[in-house]
Amino acid sequence: MSLGCPKALVDSERILTQLRAEGYRVAPSYEKADLVVVNTCGFIESAIDESLGAIGEALAANGKVIVTGCLGAKGDIVRRTHPGVLAVTGPHATAEVMHAVHEHLPQPHDPYTSLIPPQGIRLTPPHYAYLKIAEGCNHRCTFCIIPALRGDLVSRPIGEVMQEAENLVQAGVKELLVISQDTSAYGVDVKYRTGFWRGRPLRTRMTELARALGELGAWVRLHYVYPYPHVDEVVPLMADGKLLPYLDVPFQHASPRILKLMKRPASAEDNLARIRRWREICPDITLRSTFIVGFPGETEAEFEELLAFLDEAQLDRIGCFAYSAVDGAAANALPGAVREEVKQERRARFMLQQEAISARRLQRRVGRTLTVLVDAIDADGATARSSADAPEIDGTVRVAPDGTLKVGEFATVRVTRAGTHDLWAEVA
DSSP, rough: OOOOOOHHHHHHHHHHHOOOHHHOOSSSSSSSOEEEEEOOSSSSSHHHHHHHHHHHHHHHTTOOOEEGGGGGTTTHHHHHOOOOSSOOOOOOOOOHHHHHHHHOOOOOOTTTOOOTTOOOOSSOOTTTEEEOOEEOOOOOOOOOOOOOOOOSSSEEHHHHHHHHHHHHTTTTTTEEEESSSSGGGGGGGGTOOOOTTTTTESSSSHHHHHHTTSSSSSSSEEOOOOOOOOGGHHHHHHTTTTTTTEOOOOBBOOHHHHHHHTTTOOOOOHOOOHHHHHHHTTTEEEEEEEEEOTTTTTOHHHHHHHHHHHHHHOOOOEEEEEOOTTOOOOGGGOOOOOOOOHHHHHHHHHHHHHHHHHHHHHHHHOOOOOEEEEEEEEETTTEETTOOTTTTTTTEEEEOOOOTTTTSSEEEEEEEEOOOOOOOOOOO
């Protein structure tokens, strides 16, 4: 059972890979399993409740449960709620999980079932995969407890990352989704140390990594990129077709005072200037971001400032969250807590304004020809994604039925109409 963000999903994939490497098999249900591993999320209250519920469900159905993930790093909440679990670990703890598995379900001895494919075991469809390049984060944003859960930034060796990416592409993966808590900080902890791939030197740095990934012939999509000045270096790679013209940049707010309270980098003015520069370099770039409304002390004027930023920035994809008092976050001690009904009202206004922006920007694609990656096919046609659409968080392209379409393959389509978040198309 894997819960939480794509980074947690990669942790689950690594655990599954190690289990398969040692001869364990994955059971289709709790009842048929000898042991259950639950990878949890512990970021916000709803995620904690979901994780605790999943643990309880597994205990009721099976009885032998090992818990890992971010909730395991939050003190003894798991043990207090579910004292019957066999073991509890924190995030990115494959070795600790395997130790617990060995203790309660000794490793089978079968050399044939120990063989695994070089790309490991994946929970995503065969045609796309997440590529985690680092763990942890050096920032201390006041609304976030990720560093407390997952530690400071630890960048993976660039040669190791590139070998994993190459294995995935050779196994048929068409899209690599690059993830970490702060992708643009990749290599900072090792002072951009030089590694090696295919016998050539390569700096442990986002730009060099992106350039190398662009040589593999797959779609490469960058997520969780902080708006540092050096991000400008990867945008020309998008204009040249080496990377997908897509940036996921969590701006979080526009008010200088609120950004300072959040301990976020950059300012609204800097961010607007960067957005203009990115679009000058790569006019087709899709910009995605997330924002928090109702942060402690946020005034109506500061919220209006955020709406003005939204109108000026004209971002393509947006996620908006009402501030949640995460246990352990420094922001909880700030004065001026915003009432829950005000938070929800501001979120509704924010999303209403963004929906109009999104609809206008999508309307400009009507009549255009796009390359899409087909995710699924049913009687009504195909669900596909363009370069502007990350799986499960963005919109989709619905393609009219056509016998030439295949799941996991690219197709060329012409857009026939647009909605608020999605497009409709036919094979060109």
